[in-house]
Each structure stands twice: as structure tokens, then as C-alpha cells.
Amino acid sequence: MGLKILIVEPEKCDGCRDCEKECSLFHFGVADPDLSFIRIKEDGHFGSFIPVVCVACEEAPCIDVCPMNARERRENGAVVTNQDRCIGCRACLYACPFGAVQINRETGKSGSCDLCREDREGPRCVKACAKQKALLYVSSTVVRRIRGEGSVETIKQVLRPQVKESLS
Amino acid sequence: MRVLIVGNGIAGETVAFSLRFRRPEVEISMLSAEEVPAYDPCSLPYYVGGDVAREIVFRRELNDYKKHNIAFFPKRRAVSIDTEEHLVVTEGGEAFPYDKLVLAHGGSLFRPPIEGIDKKGIFSCKTLSDADALAAHQGTRAVIIGSGAIGVEVAEALKKKGYEVTIVELLPWILPTLFDEPTAKRLEKALLGYGIPVRTAEKVLGIEGKDRVGAVVTDKTALPCDTVVLATGVVPGRALAETAGIKVGRGIKVNERMETSLPEILACGDCVETFDAFTGEECCLYQLKHNAVNQARVVVGTLLGGKERYIGAYAFARAHFFSTHAASMGKTLKGVEGSLGVEILERERDGDYLRLIFREGFLLGAQAIGSFADMMGLLMAMMWRRYNFGRVREDLENLRSRDLPYPWTYGQLVGILDGRKELL
Numbered sequence: 001m002g003l004k005i006l007i008v009e010p011e012k013c014d015g016c017r018d019c020e021k022e023c024s025l026f027h028f029g030v031a032d033p034d035l036s037f038i039r040i041k042e043d044g045h046f047g048s049f050i051p052v053v054c055v056a057c058e059e060a061p062c063i064d065v066c067p068m069n070a071r072e073r074r075e076n077g078a079v080v081t082n083q084d085r086c087i088g089c090r091a092c093l094y095a096c097p098f099g100a101v102q103i104n105r106e107t108g109k110s111g112s113c114d115l116c117r118e119d120r121e122g123p124r125c126v127k128a129c130a131k132q133k134a135l136l137y138v139s140s141t142v143v144r145r146i147r148g149e150g151s152v153e154t155i156k157q158v159l160r161p162q163v164k165e166s167l168s
Numbered sequence: 169m170r171v172l173i174v175g176n177g178i179a180g181e182t183v184a185f186s187l188r189f190r191r192p193e194v195e196i197s198m199l200s201a202e203e204v205p206a207y208d209p210c211s212l213p214y215y216v217g218g219d220v221a222r223e224i225v226f227r228r229e230l231n232d233y234k235k236h237n238i239a240f241f242p243k244r245r246a247v248s249i250d251t252e253e254h255l256v257v258t259e260g261g262e263a264f265p266y267d268k269l270v271l272a273h274g275g276s277l278f279r280p281p282i283e284g285i286d287k288k289g290i291f292s293c294k295t296l297s298d299a300d301a302l303a304a305h306q307g308t309r310a311v312i313i314g315s316g317a318i319g320v321e322v323a324e325a326l327k328k329k330g331y332e333v334t335i336v337e338l339l340p341w342i343l344p345t346l347f348d349e350p351t352a353k354r355l356e357k358a359l360l361g362y363g364i365p366v367r368t369a370e371k372v373l374g375i376e377g378k379d380r381v382g383a384v385v386t387d388k389t390a391l392p393c394d395t396v397v398l399a400t401g402v403v404p405g406r407a408l409a410e411t412a413g414i415k416v417g418r419g420i421k422v423n424e425r426m427e428t429s430l431p432e433i434l435a436c437g438d439c440v441e442t443f444d445a446f447t448g449e450e451c452c453l454y455q456l457k458h459n460a461v462n463q464a465r466v467v468v469g470t471l472l473g474g475k476e477r478y479i480g481a482y483a484f485a486r487a488h489f490f491s492t493h494a495a496s497m498g499k500t501l502k503g504v505e506g507s508l509g510v511e512i513l514e515r516e517r518d519g520d521y522l523r524l525i526f527r528e529g530f531l532l533g534a535q536a537i538g539s540f541a542d543m544m545g546l547l548m549a550m551m552w553r554r555y556n557f558g559r560v561r562e563d564l565e566n567l568r569s570r571d572l573p574y575p576w577t578y579g580q581l582v583g584i585l586d587g588r589k590e591l592l
Binding site: 088094097 | 208210211214219220224227457458461462484486488493495497541542543544545546548549
């Protein structure tokens, strides 16, 4: 069974940005995409949309580089910033292979998807995306079925780079 | 199996606790020269500057060691290793037995051989006790000797506390191991904007004053001050290993499994010398937190008979002061000097700056200031995957003129690189 994971299927995203609004509404009480932990990036090269959100890497580089030990893994698997420790240096953002860490414009501190904490309804962005289904909140076994081993390997490569192997 | 760990820094602490989480039955002992639980040296300047409380610097509580059945021996400085009898002897003459020994005692501050270096009012920011002394000190004018990450961070910390601060750097630009001159000069300008003058290519000749610091004398001038901070870099601690007959270079030599020349003795953290993750070059020292953590993970794997191999050390660091944000990863131009096929790509926008270093189409390093730094992780992911940027460079040229939404997305970069867009 294992933990549930938030996965993204960019090709299904139509750029409606409801997820951004729901995210900021849940976390900050206002529908302001600029506060959201999930961001829809418009791919200028292809004209498509890419939801960018923390995927809570197994060996998360943001945890390793944080000088203040502010990046913490929660019990639900999410990797979040402890706001009491964060000094706003952005090391987590610079180390993230997805650029998925957000900097709060008021506090200057970092933040990322907390999977809507332990909320019974699950992540709000997934609810907001019920029609397009570009965002899914599923157990890790389901991920394998959806993505196929090939893509899982691709993701693993990004997250746990083994440059020596690829050279040989 | 009895595992003895020398050192309670990031590397030692990571070995102890991850080993414990993976194997409840292994006997783990740890010697520490200090008396406090593990703390994060990177966080010390922010404690000195008052950004965070002292308790924030700690990674563990003393209680955690007992709770996880790790025998913690504070104030035990290891001075020798008996490799025949498998014993580590401390300064106080105690002997600690081991089956496997992990050397993670780090390095020590390089104290430049200049006159007057033992006067009162001279501080550093390497250990927690150094930081305690600096935080308690009440001065008004400080000279920081050395402009590495710690030097710049301490300069910011003291400036915030109301000091007048000047940085003196021997080399022609600041943060010389992280940045090339064009990037560093922009950061120097930013520092000056915050009221911190930087004096580069200037050699400190001595520190004047009766018994207290009165002035720092350089080859160009005398800088009156009541506080001096040494930020002159960290020398790997190799004496302990060297006297035991273990092979050392600039640091303790280790293989891909983090074993020293004696297989029952492993080493990780600031005391080791490894190889570069991207170029494979030996004699590589990047004394950075993520390298210590990665090395510690390999040590644990090796101790448990796993197949983990170290991928190599790499530079990745941010430079952050006041509202200036910059980052660097991989090689600087200086670091690849003399090799063929090196090319530089630069971008500038609204005062932000990006500098990419390629060799034969492959990205070897990147330096960025401002919003360009936000894409550092994406660039690093591509460096790991060894994308050939040769083809992509033309596209990068086009990007500027097309004025794409900014910052770039992963999809954009990956898409540009290989024409695919399905990658998350």
C-alpha cells in the first residue's frame, strides 16, 4: 500500500489554474495564485501547461542543502519548511530539480506542498482538477501502473542521479 | 559489530543515526571533541546575527543519543589510532575499541601565519563555541579576513548588529571558489550597496594593538577596528589518520565506498579528499553540507555490506545576504582552466546575471544572481544527466529574443534539450 503520492500528468493540464486558487485559499485564506504551492507554468516553447509542485523526493536535495535544517519530512511524506527555522536563503529552491519550492512574497521564506496536511479531503488541487485529472493523489503502486516502469525509471534518474553509471 | 565514530559534525551524526535507523542491534559509539549535541555549522552566522535563537542551530538533543542507543562521549578528542589493536586513544588517555572505525572529525580553521593573530578581539565562526564568543562580543568596527561563504555571512551578521564591517580578501575577487570574476564583482557591488566595503587583492600583514585588536594592517593600508573575524577556510584534519599510517593527500584519501587505505577504517565529511562527480578529477575538496551527508550515507551502506558507491563530490552553494540572492554549482572557469573546448554563456536581465560554463557542449558549472538562480536546480538536473547543450545553445540564444515567461520551467528546459515534453 504505502504512502499516497501526488502525481502530475502535464499533458492533461488545460491551464485553468483552479488548483493555484484552491491551494492558496486552503493555506492562506485568499485565492491568490502568487501564494500557491502549486504553479502552472506555461511552456513558451510548446505552448503547453506544466503544473509544478513538490513531489517529495525520497532523497530530497532540499533537505540536504538547507543550512538551517528547516526542510522537514512530515509523516504523510510531504517535505515542508519549518517557518521558525527558515532564514529565506533559497538554498532549497536552488537545489530543487523541479523548481517546486515557492518563496512567500511577504515573509521571504520558502514553502512547498504539504499535501494539505492531514486533511480528510486530500489535496485541494487534486479536487480542483477533478475534471481534467492532470493531478492525481494515489498510492505508489498505482503510480507504477499509470506511468509504466519506464517513466518511473526516468523520474528516479532525475532524483537519484548516478552519473558514473551513465558514463560507463 | 562495534562501530566507533570520531566526530559529531554533520557527517558523523548522519552516520550514527542512519546506521541506527537501519540496524537496531549494531553497537555504536561516538567521540566528540566538543560537549554539545550535533549542530549545523552553516547556521552559525545566522545565530551570531540574531536571525535565529541559539537552540535552532542544533540538529539533535543530547537525549536523542541515549534514546537511540548511541554511546556519546563528549569532550573526547581523538589523538591516535592503534590500527593493530583496533583502538582509538583520546587526549585524556582513554582507549575506545572498534571493529569498524569512521573518521568524521572534519577540519579546522586555517589560521594564517600573520603577526598579532593571538590578540584579544580575534574571532572565527567555525564551531559553536567560536560563534558563542562572537555573539557575546560587543564591538563596533570589524574586519573580516577572507571572503568565502562564512566570511560574507559573518559580515552580514555583524552589519545587522550595527558594526561597521570591512572584508579583506587576498584574491582578486570575493567568494573565489564559488564564482568567477564577473559574478563576484557584481556581488561585491551589492555588498557595498549594503554598506560593506570589500578590499580585494589585498594582503593582511599583521594585526596591531597592545593586547587587544587595534587595527588590521594590509599591504595597502591600516584598517582601525576592535573586532577581527578569521574566515580563512577550513583545513581537513588529516594528522590523526596520517600518524596511523593511513594514506592522505590534502585530506584523508577514500575510495568510492568511503574506505581509507585500511578497509576497516572509513572516512567522510570535511576531513576527506574525494573525486569530482562531473569530471572525475581526484584531489577534490568541496567541504559542503550535502557532500558530507552523501558521503555519510555511503559509509552506512558500506558498513552494512551494501553496494552503495559514492557519486563524487560537487560544488553547490548559495550566496545570500540582505536581499541579494545568488547561487553557484559545479565548476568555475578557474576550475576548468587549461582544458580545451570551454565556452561561456552569459545572460543579463534587470540586474540579474547568469553565467554558464560548458565544455564540449556539456554543462560543467553555472553561476547566477537574482531570478536566474531560481533555475539552478533544473540546470543541475541536466548536468547530472549529461545533456549535450551543444545543440541547445542555439535555442538558448533564441530564448532571449522571444522573451519567454520567466523563470523558465523544467518542461521548457527539458523540452528544449531533447524535444520531449512529457517529463514531469
